[in-house]
Amino acid sequence: MRKNSSFQNPFLRYVILDRDGTIIENHPYLSDPEKITFLPGALEGLKRLQKAGFNMIIISNQSGIGRGLITEEQLDQIHSRLTNLLMDEGVTIRGIYYCPHHPDDNCLCRKPGLKLMQTAACDFQFDPHESYMVGDSSVDIEFGKKAGSYTILVRTGNGRETELTCVTKPDSIVDTLADAAIVIERLSNEGA
16 A cells, blocks of 8 residues: 555545435436436535535445446446536546445455545545545445544435434434535534
């Protein structure tokens, strides 16, 4: 792993986001880029985070590839369209990281495994302990906690069910990504 000397840079503020159920509607094993639909509050939240000076990265489990239900080329098309739609709204996602493996593969990159967080932190020179993780599933919350990030559960996607069943408790629970952005901005201003 590359030595990282800029973890102390206060300007490298990152929010790690789950994709399905957090930013876009969760279509199981989404393979058609035209079916991308933003969740209520998602664009507002992303814009607010960017305006507040946060960099954003998506980390997502995409086992549809390992299951043979979607190809990496299809996933690339989805991420290209997602990136373009966000750019049209003035939002920049710094990177998209995904695990293509089947859950039974026991890989290190599938959330809550930390390989993708470590790779992103090395690529972009940020400290996960000084970052925020936002998602709608218990896996997202466990992932964020293991990384040392501040965790926020959104009630979109599977979030309402997760709120009732999640063993690993998030640091905050909010309705939408827009509400998560407000929490992150407040905590950041307070020095959390």
